[in-house]
Amino acid sequence: xxxxxxxxxxxxxxxxxxxxxxxxxxxxxxxxxxxxxxxxxxxxxxxxxxxxxxxxxxxxxxxxxxxxxxxxxxxxxxxxxxxxxxxxxxxxxxxxxxxxxxxxxxxxxxxxxxxxxxxxxxxxxxxxxxxxxxxxxxxxxxxxxxxxxxxxxxxxxxxxxxxxxxxxxxxxxxxxxxxxxxxxxxxxxxxxxxxxxxxxxxxxxxxxxxxxxxxxxxxxxxxxxxxxxxxxxxxxxxxxxxxxx
Numbered sequence: 001x002x003x004x005x006x007x008x009x010x011x012x013x014x015x016x017x018x019x020x021x022x023x024x025x026x027x028x029x030x031x032x033x034x035x036x037x038x039x040x041x042x043x044x045x046x047x048x049x050x051x052x053x054x055x056x057x058x059x060x061x062x063x064x065x066x067x068x069x070x071x072x073x074x075x076x077x078x079x080x081x082x083x084x085x086x087x088x089x090x091x092x093x094x095x096x097x098x099x100x101x102x103x104x105x106x107x108x109x110x111x112x113x114x115x116x117x118x119x120x121x122x123x124x125x126x127x128x129x130x131x132x133x134x135x136x137x138x139x140x141x142x143x144x145x146x147x148x149x150x151x152x153x154x155x156x157x158x159x160x161x162x163x164x165x166x167x168x169x170x171x172x173x174x175x176x177x178x179x180x181x182x183x184x185x186x187x188x189x190x191x192x193x194x195x196x197x198x199x200x201x202x203x204x205x206x207x208x209x210x211x212x213x214x215x216x217x218x219x220x221x222x223x224x225x226x227x228x229x230x231x232x233x234x235x236x237x238x239x240x241x242x243x244x245x
Contacts (some may be wrong), residue, residue: 027057089163092148097223100162100170104219107174112214118174119181120226122208123151123188125167131203139196143167143203146192154187170226178211185209185232207232 031053038046087099095103111117125131125143132140144167151161151169162170173181191202210226 031057089165091144091163092152094148094161094163094169096162097164100164100172100223101219103160103172104222107172108212108216108219108222111212114175115214116175117177117212117214118172119176119178119209119211120223121171121173121181121185122164122226122229123147123169123171124206124208125192125203126206126231127204128167135196135201139194140167143192143194146194146203147205150189150192154184159184164227168227170223178209181209181211 031050034046034050034053038050087096087102088094089096107118125147128140128143131143147167147169148161148163151171155161155171159171159173162172164170171184173184176184185207188207189205191204193200193202195201208226208229208231210222210229212222216222216225
């Protein structure tokens with residue numbers, strides 16, 4: 001699965017917008033007419049009819065009202081996130097933990113049948129709480145965003161990135177052995193450079209790695225092995241003459 005964000009649906013055509021507006025206008029006329037009848041003859045039947053028409057009016061035209069208020073593109077993005085919220089993170093629409101577990105359940109039987117393991121690499125900014133306390137929330141958020149951008153740039157489309165939440169990400173390398181995964185890891189910098197507007201600071205990137213052992217039967221166990229693995233020792237030369245954050 002590609003790590004690119006899910007594209008927003010196409011903008012509705014002008015003809016469709018006109019039809020929606022006409023529907024809104026006609027419903028408004030019907031409700032207004034029934035309201036006038038109810039005002040002139042406030043009987044129970046007229047009041048009930050007006051209430052039903054008002055509810056139908058709201059249900060039929062709610063989307064039109066929201067589109068006009070939010071704007072078409074913002075509405076499309078909101079709907080895409082709502083439909084995909086179970087499997088997408090709010091961070092650049094990356095797959096989330098639920099998606100990774102679903103993918104593991106599909107990949108594990110294939111790996112056992114073909115005898116080709118896969119590797120999970122968990123990359124995180126373990127010092128982010130200290131960074132947030134010292135530099136502020138906006139600075140910490142930029143560091144997390146920077147790590148996401150780096151991983152998207154260096155990950156093949158045959159593999160994929162998952163946002164586990166907060167400052168943690170997971171990269172799944174398909175048909176890959178533990179020793180071969182270091183080739184990918186060498187491309188990922190050991191620190192993320194973030195500017196506070198005056199200077200560049202380095203936020204360390206911690207990596208944990210685990211290979212599927214062909215015996216684990218539960219996806220949660222496979223992911224836990226990667227998350228609880230001992231952090232790898234990595235070295236990264238300072239860039240831009242910066243200091244550690």
